[in-house]
Amino acid sequence: MKRSEINKIMAEADEFIQKFGFKLPPFAYWSVRQFQERKAVAGEIIRSKCGWDITDFGCGKFADMGLFLFTLRNGKLEDLTRGKGMCYAEKLLISKKDQMSPMHTHFIKAEDIINRGGADLIIELYGSDEDGNFNSEKGGTVYRDGILSNYTAGEKLRLTPGESVTLMPGDWHAFWGDGGDVLIGEVSTVNDDEQDNKFVDPIGRFSEIQEDEDPVHLLVSDYASWL
Numbered sequence: 001m002k003r004s005e006i007n008k009i010m011a012e013a014d015e016f017i018q019k020f021g022f023k024l025p026p027f028a029y030w031s032v033r034q035f036q037e038r039k040a041v042a043g044e045i046i047r048s049k050c051g052w053d054i055t056d057f058g059c060g061k062f063a064d065m066g067l068f069l070f071t072l073r074n075g076k077l078e079d080l081t082r083g084k085g086m087c088y089a090e091k092l093l094i095s096k097k098d099q100m101s102p103m104h105t106h107f108i109k110a111e112d113i114i115n116r117g118g119a120d121l122i123i124e125l126y127g128s129d130e131d132g133n134f135n136s137e138k139g140g141t142v143y144r145d146g147i148l149s150n151y152t153a154g155e156k157l158r159l160t161p162g163e164s165v166t167l168m169p170g171d172w173h174a175f176w177g178d179g180g181d182v183l184i185g186e187v188s189t190v191n192d193d194e195q196d197n198k199f200v201d202p203i204g205r206f207s208e209i210q211e212d213e214d215p216v217h218l219l220v221s222d223y224a225s226w227l
Contacts, residue, residue: 001062001207006054007216013068013094020117020183022092024070027051028217032226035218039227046227048074049193049220057102058204067101068094071220075190080108089191093184095121095177103134103174103200111188114164119180121159125151128170134200140171172200193220 017024027035027045035042045051053069056062072090079085089109095101097119105128115121127138139152143166151157157165158178164185167173197205206221218226 001054001056001060002210002212003215004213005062006209006219007213009054009062009068010052010217013070016094016118016181017070017092017183022116022183024092025072028070030217032215032218036227046223048076049191049223050074051220051223052217053193053220054207055205056207058207063096063099065100065102066096067099068096071191077190077192080190087189089186089188091186091188091191092116093186095175095182095184097177097180099176101175102203103172105132105134105172105198106169106196107132107198108169108196109188109191110166110168111186112164112166113159113175114185114187115159115161116183116185117161118177118182120161120178121175121182121184122178123157123159123165123173123175125155125157126153126172127151128172132170132198134172142166142168142171 014024027042028051030038039046050071050073053071056066059065070092072092074089075086080087103124113123125140125142127135127140129135129138135153137153139150139155141148141150143149145164159165193205215222
């Protein structure tokens with residue numbers, strides 16, 4: 001992705017989020033220089049990879065296959081392992097109209113996907129085989145706003161604003177906005193986007209960036225090279 005495209009997506013996403021009364025934390029608006037100057041006090045933000053996250057999954061066609069995310073908070077895997085402490089994470093996502101977030105599951109993370117506003121969110125679901133691999137013929141069970149529901153292989157759940165679904169490791173899912181853009185809330189166990197995503201197709205989680213202009217704000221994938 002070009003940096004100019006990323007900068008534009010950030011500005012549009014911020015405007016969309018604020019339409020629903022959500023406000024991003026102050027560090028979201030730090031310039032690159034401000035972030036670099038505050039690196040010493042921003043260690044937890046950097047460690048937990050909180051912040052802007054925009055991906056085209058390496059396909060080069062963000063409008064067709066891509067996702068906007070902003071990680072608001074993220075705990076520690078060691079806390080999750082010992083069963084106490086900061087074992088949770090929270091994100092805001094934007095799934096644009098007909099923009100595919102490709103079929104995947106997680107090894108560890110359980111997550112609530114919540115339609116916070118906008119259009120309807122479609123989630124396509126499949127179950128797993130005994131080894132946790134994608135099974136095109138298997139369904140499963142999920143909680144929809146606390147009510148246990150069965151799903152068949154390939155079933156498409158429709159979440160209207162306010163509705164949610166709880167997905168466990170092994171629930172393979174893809175999603176997109178239907179009829180418009182959707183603001184999504186994600187509340188989950190600790191998030192590890194470098195190791196905990198398992199895709200059906202061999203695609204990348206993060207995008208390669210062409211630096212055609214300066215970044216307005218850093219992405220979480222920029223931290224290692226810019227800070």
